[in-house]
Amino acid sequence: MAVVPVPVRPVSDPGGDSGLRVGQNGAVPFLLLIEDDDAIRTGLELALTRQGHRVATAASGEDGLRLFKEQRPDLIVLDVMLPGIDGFEVCRRIRRTDQLPIILLTARSDDIDVVVGLESGADDYVVKPVQPRVLDARIRAVLRRGERESSDSSAYGTVVIDRAAMTVTKDGQDLQLTPTELRLLLELSRRPGQALSRQQLLRLVWEHDYLGDSRLVDACVQRLRAKVEDVPSAPTLIRTVRGVGYRLDPPA
């Protein structure tokens, strides 16, 4: 029986991405709000700005498309009922070339509209009236999804852990970790800076409660250090916490 020992990334979210994926970690999201109703537009702009976004606004589909091309926002909040070209069409035109997240905003709550909206390429569909904090939550959810897909690897100095490829590289070249070593490193890297006891590591990596004392964890840590550390005898990544266990130090 071939038990898969390490969590495998779901197949539906592939590794790299070729589209432009803006909105980095930490950076302030830059939104484009396209809405023709002055009151709603101003109100939402204010609310979203308060919640920490940068907001550009447009009052028509044409303006919206133009502004989109100029400014390259991270996300678009798009009203459906617009004079001229409507929201669905704006959405489709943008989707012909770009992949950025689009949230449709509408007063119509017909199910068929939801389906049409989502099929024209939108990522979410929100019905007015909407609480600003709800819209904010949905914006963050959509942005979060994008970040997840583009960055599923973490770096510790020159050591890079790629969870999708299930590989660990150091100075760009592949470290040939064994399955157990990889699991150990993945579990440690899931909680950077946090000390994990041998007991915890046994449960997490070996999946059995082991009360007896053996040098199992130590031996595996040693082998891992031999591959990961610059100077295995003076480890800087996988630190020993005396009396407790081990801890993976985040990069300085």
Added chain:
Amino acid sequence: MAVVPVPVRPVSDPGGDSGLRVGQNGAVPFLLLIEDDDAIRTGLELALTRQGHRVATAASGEDGLRLFKEQRPDLIVLDVMLPGIDGFEVCRRIRRTDQLPIILLTARSDDIDVVVGLESGADDYVVKPVQPRVLDARIRAVLRRGERESSDSSAYGTVVIDRAAMTVTKDGQDLQLTPTELRLLLELSRRPGQALSRQQLLRLVWEHDYLGDSRLVDACVQRLRAKVEDVPSAPTLIRTVRGVGYRLDPPA
């Protein structure tokens, strides 16, 4: 773990066709539906199956988590009100280790719930009662984000995969791949650089959940390597990820 009274149905397959549906955006989505209400669960399972998904179901949070670990679905539809651990908690636990899309499903439409739900890591939040076609549209919208826009042809060194022509060439001349070999290579190439477990590959290429251990995948990989690799005994394209499965390396 305590035995849960409600039986867990592993997988229901949308009947009928099993042709080469690798052409466009790939395989049938595999969903996990976690919902304790029998009527709703059965209804949604039927509806989603009709819409072309493969669906596994669970009636409690515990069952859901267990099934999730076993089956590795592409997406989870998760009821919030569950006996035992609730949907929010299930969501958070899954998010501790995995990135797959999660859609929360609930009868409560309080704004605060939406915010809490999305912040616990969900990708979308749908209020019951929901039209199956709306849920389907939202599922597809969420999955669409994760799909890499795969071009019609991609090159891996001297090996060129032409999705339109459904041919694979090496150094310009046609490799006569068998249907299964072709599907395997196409599935791998849809996620370059991502390690896929044998179980995932069985689901994607052979479309059945096979828990027993046979050398099926290995044998097919071997045959594929014999045709694709320069030195089949030292593969550079289809790499083995020990303890996990296989991975198609993107060109350097």
Added chain:
DNA sequence: CGCCGACTGTCACAGGGGTGTCACAGGCGG
């Protein structure tokens, strides 16, 4: 300052498990 105990690092080795490989039989279509 030095001793002592407890904890940790290190290593070699034997056993086991995962993977590559192959041959064969059944299935399916030409």
Added chain:
DNA sequence: CCGCCTGTGACACCCCTGTGACAGTCGGCG
């Protein structure tokens, strides 16, 4: 009827892994 593809089981090999013993190190205490 024939040939190709495909799934299966067997088998060997190699690497991984757990274990125990021992040495080295750290901290505490007198």
